Structures are given as C-alpha cells and as structure tokens.
Amino acid sequence: MLSLGWIAVTYLLGAVPFGLFVGRIFCGIDPRLDGSHNTGSTNVARLCGFRYGVLTLLFDAGKGFLPVYLASTFSDSTFFLGLVALAAVAGHVYSVFLDWKGGKAVATTVGAFLALAPGALLLSCLVFIGVVLASGFVSLGSLALVSALVLFLILSGQFGLAFFAALIAALVFYRHADNIQRLAHGTEKSWKKKKN
Template sequence: MLSLGWIAITYLLGAVPFGLLVAKVCCGIDPRLEGSRNTGATNVARLCGFKYGVLALIGDLGKGFVPVLVAGMFSQSKVFLGCVALAAVLGHVYSVFLNGKGGKAVATTVGVFLALAPWSTVISALLLVVVVLASGYVSLGSLTLVTVLPILLVVTGEFTLALFAALIGVLVYWRHRDNIARLAVGEEKPWRKAH
C-alpha cells in the first residue's frame, strides 16, 4: 500500500506545471498560448528570458528527482523505482491539473534518472547539450538523450532501468512527433527562433 501510495503521490507531484506557474507569475504569460505553446522550460526561456527558463527547468527536474530519491530510501526494488520514475513522467505529460495535457517530459526524465543512474544520465545530458549547440535544435538534443540513455543503462548492466528508460523514451518520442515531422522536412526552427 505504501508503494502504491507513493506512486500516486509522485504522479501528482509530476503533474505540477512548473513552467506554466513560472511564466504566469514571473512574466504574466501563458506559455500554452504563445511560442511553441508548450509548458516546458525551453518555451518559458523563449518567452520570459533565460533565467525563468532555468527556474522552470529546475522545477521540472526536481519533481522527477526528489520523489525517486525518496522512494529509494524505503525500497531498492528496481521495478518499484522504475514505476515511480514512470509516474513522475506521466504526471508531467498528462497532468491532472491541465486537463490531461502537459509537457514533453525531457527535464522530468533527466530528473528521475539522475536519482536512479546519475552517470548514465549525465553523459546523456551532455550529449543533449552537444547536439543542441551543434544543431540549434532542442528537440533533436532531447531525442538524442532518450535514445542514448537506455543504451548506456544496458551497457552498465541496469537492464530493468533500461526497460523503463526505453518506455519513457517512446513516450518522449511520441510527444515530439510534430518536431520529428518538422525536422524531417527541414522546417524545425532553432530554439531561439521557435515562435
């Protein structure tokens, strides 16, 4: 019962739309109506400025990292921890506070796996940064991260976590399907110009 209760609490924490809160409170903008119309840190940074994007990023990272870290204090079951991670990401993507809508889950994914497999996550995140700097496309960097992460987890012997990373990766790909279509035809805009 404790495990199921924590998974439910984690979903609710994951559902808190930090990007929306930061944008509305700090600059009076609803990111669902402007820019890429996404509540994530990238759109908040475009609309409100870099520091507010970082604030939204920290919120989205934290709501993945903290619940998984706490879960690890009372259980070492990789299946349970993977379910907690999945709950945080599902909360972000399908937020009960946003009528089942939400963000693209990249920051929250980084947060949960920082708690579960820090080195694999850091390497994947560094690759994200390299791809974004080289290409200008946050979406391409994000897809790189969720592609590389499960591979690194397999290499390091974390097969159960790799399965959850792959499941979350499929969800992130699905949430980026419009970006993928634009990338395929050369119509995706670099993050500084994606309005």
C-alpha cells in the same frame, strides 16, 4: 499500500505545472497559448527568457528527482523505482491539473534518472549538449538524450532501468511528434543565431 500511495503522490507532484506558474508570475503569460503551446522549460525560455526557462527546468527536474530519490531510501526494487520515475514523467505529460495535457517530459526524466542512474544520465546529458551545439535544435538534443540514456543503461548492465527508460523514451518521442515532423521538413526553430 505504501508503494501504490507513493506512486499516486508522485504522479500528482509530476502533474504540478511549474512552467505555467513561472510564466504567469514572472512574465504575465500563459505558455500554453504561444510558442509550442506547452508548459515545458524550452517553451518558457522561448517566451519569457533564458533564466525563467532554467527556473522551470529546475522545478521540472526536481519533481522527477525528489520522489525517486526518497523512494530509493525505503526500497531497492528496480521495478518499483522504475514505476515511480514513470509516474513522475506521466504526471508531467498528462497533468490532471491541465486537462490531461502538459510538457514533453525531458526535464522530469533527467531529474528521475539523476536519482536512479547518475552516471548514465551524465553521459546522456553530454550527448544532449553535443547535439544541441552541433545542430542548434533542442528538440533533437532531447531525443538524443533519451535514446542515449537507454543505450548507456544497457551498456552498464542496468537492464531493468533500461526497460523503464525505453518506455519513457517512447513517450518523449511521441510528445515530440510535431518537432520530428518539422525537423524532417527543415522548419524546426534553431537556437543558433542566423547570420545576416
């Protein structure tokens, strides 16, 4: 019962739309109505400014990190902890508070795996930074991050966590379907400043 209850609470925490709150409180806007039309940190940064995107990122990562870290204090079951991580991400993507809509799961994934596998997560974040700096596309960096996370978990022998990371990566790719299409057609927006 404790396990099921924890997963339910984790989902509800993951479903809290911090990006919506940040947008409305600090910028007076609803991030669902402009940009990429979601409450994720990248869209908030695009619409409100970098610092508010970072604030949203910290909140969204926190709702992945906190329940997984606390769960690890009373359980060492990889399966259970993987389910907790998945619940946090699912809550963020399919929020009960936003008519089953939400963000694209990257920040919450980062938070969850910071608690589960900080070494693999750090290496994956380095991949993210490298791809974004090289390409200018946050979306491509995000896809590289979740893909690298699965790879680094496998290479480190953490096969159980790699399974859950693969499930989450599939969800992240699904949520980035529009970005992938724009990347393929060369119409994705870049963070790099274009030269005149």
